[in-house]
Structure formats: C-alpha cells, structure tokens
Amino acid sequence: MKIAVVIDSSTGIKDVENYKDLYLVPLMITKENGEQVKDDENLSFDEFYALNDSQLLKTSQTVPGNMLGKWDELLKTYNQVICLLLSKGLSGQYNTFRMFSQEEEYKGKVFVIDTNGVSIILKRQVLRALELKEQGKSGEEILNIIEEETKKFNCFIIPKSLDQLVRGGRISKAAAGLAKILKITPILKYNGEIDKEDKTRTFKKAIEQAITLLDKRSTNDKKVIDLSYSRVDSEVLDMVKDLIKEKGFELGLLEEMPNTITCHTGRETFALGIWDK
Incomplete structure (x- = not known):
C-alpha cells in the first residue's frame, strides 16, 4: 500500500x-x-x-x-x-x-x-x-x-501584543487600551477553536500560568511542551523557553507560527501545546 x-x-x-x-x-x-x-x-x-x-x-x-x-x-x-x-x-x-x-x-x-x-x-x-x-x-x-x-492535546495561545486583534476587529481599541494600561495579558484556550481561558497581569505571568495549566491538565508523565511563536525579540523568546525549562518541562517542537495564523494574531504571539499519552 x-x-x-x-x-x-x-x-x-x-x-x-x-x-x-x-x-x-x-x-x-x-x-x-x-x-x-x-x-x-x-x-x-x-x-x-x-x-x-x-x-x-x-x-x-x-x-x-x-x-x-x-x-x-x-x-x-x-x-x-x-x-x-x-x-x-x-x-x-x-x-x-x-x-x-x-x-x-x-x-x-x-x-x-x-x-x-x-x-x-x-x-x-x-x-x-x-x-x-x-x-x-x-x-x-x-x-x-x-x-x-x-x-489528547491541550494548548494555550498568548498574544503579547493586541495590535493585530484590534486591526482585525476581534477586540475594540478601548478594550485593548485598557488592557495595556492595566498590563493585562489574555490566555486563550485552543481546542480546535479559540476561546478565552483566563487573564493575568503581565505577559510573563501569562506564560507561567499557561504552563501551570498544561501541567495540571496533562496525564503524560513525559513533560514535553511544543512551542510556536510569531516574530518577536530574541530576548522575549529566550525568556519563554527558559520559563518552560524552569517549570521542569522539556522543549519539544520549536516552530515559527504559520503565516495564516499570524494574519489574525499578529507579531509577539505564542502557542504552547502538550499531548497526553
């Protein structure tokens, strides 16, 4: 065959x-x-x-x-x-x-x-x-x-910047402006569709929270997180990779985000995914 x-x-x-x-x-x-x-x-x-x-x-x-x-x-x-x-x-x-x-x-x-x-x-x-x-x-x-x-997968998407979501009409300028003032970063759940999961103060805390959620929801003893990202400063990417390792996870796939997703989310967006057994 x-x-x-x-x-x-x-x-x-x-x-x-x-x-x-x-x-x-x-x-x-x-x-x-x-x-x-x-x-x-x-x-x-x-x-x-x-x-x-x-x-x-x-x-x-x-x-x-x-x-x-x-x-x-x-x-x-x-x-x-x-x-x-x-x-x-x-x-x-x-x-x-x-x-x-x-x-x-x-x-x-x-x-x-x-x-x-x-x-x-x-x-x-x-x-x-x-x-x-x-x-x-x-x-x-x-x-x-x-x-x-x-x-058998869990995945979260975290946009560091909300600019593209505003441009595309997915959130209002007023909501994005308020989030920026309050340093609020959304955590979006991906399960075939994209939905709101949580929000935190600061981008770093959002990444940490997403890793914690993945850890709680996974049944896999092998702790591997796949990471996808749109264009971002190397310092920010290194920080995210370091946080994954500090939480006891191995970094699996490390991929630049597909263009067709970045069209909607914009620069400085991260996706973290983990698979069950």
Missing part, C-alpha cells in the same frame, strides 16, 4: 521535500486590493511580515482546483491519499474537502482527517500520520487513529 500525505500551510511545514511522501497544497492570503498569494515555500517569512505590517491581510481556503488536481496527480502513483488540514473550527477547509473526498472518483482513495489542529498541534499529527504510514497502516486506519487522538 503506497500512501501520500497532503497538508495545507497551517502546519507551518514548507520544506515538504525533507519528508517522504509529503505534499503541500497551500492556503491563500488575500491582500487589501483583492490579490491572492499562495502561502507556500515561495513566500518567505520576511516577505510575509513586510506585507502584514503594511496592510490588513485575510486568509482563505485552498483553491479547490489546486487540491483536486494534486489528488488526481498523486493517485496516478499512490494507492491512497490522506489529508491533514486546518481545523474545522477555524475554517471551512475541512468540510469543503471532506465533501469532495466522498465523490465517486475519490471515495475509498482519499481520506480527509478531522484534525482539530493548527500549527504545532497539526504538525505533531502530520508526523504521527507519517509514522503510521511507515508502519503499514491503511488510509482509513490512519484516519481513525488520528481522529481518536485529537482529544
């Missing part, structure tokens, strides 16, 4: 050539003038941040023709294709391509997994799928295992 794995750019993986049988069909980034840019390996982080700083960017689903074209191409040399895409709680991406996978020419050949994932959560799931594939599991078996394991 020969299986290909297809991802979108919400994993943050751009160097798919370094992984066996892994293929990227990117999400789209839309400029203020309506022009769309593929969020693929040709869009560097520096180019993205220059764009993001100059205007309010939006994100949209993978162009269906590009995804279906990739499936058709891969099915010429692979028996099955599995897709691990952005969480259905953040985008219609999963529902769109799950529907297409049920059409006659793809049924039983293309499996679109309900990941509830993004960034470091989704990357862990991709690595798991590649591992299962190498163990000889079928597309259906991989889908069932990954979907069962989606219940």
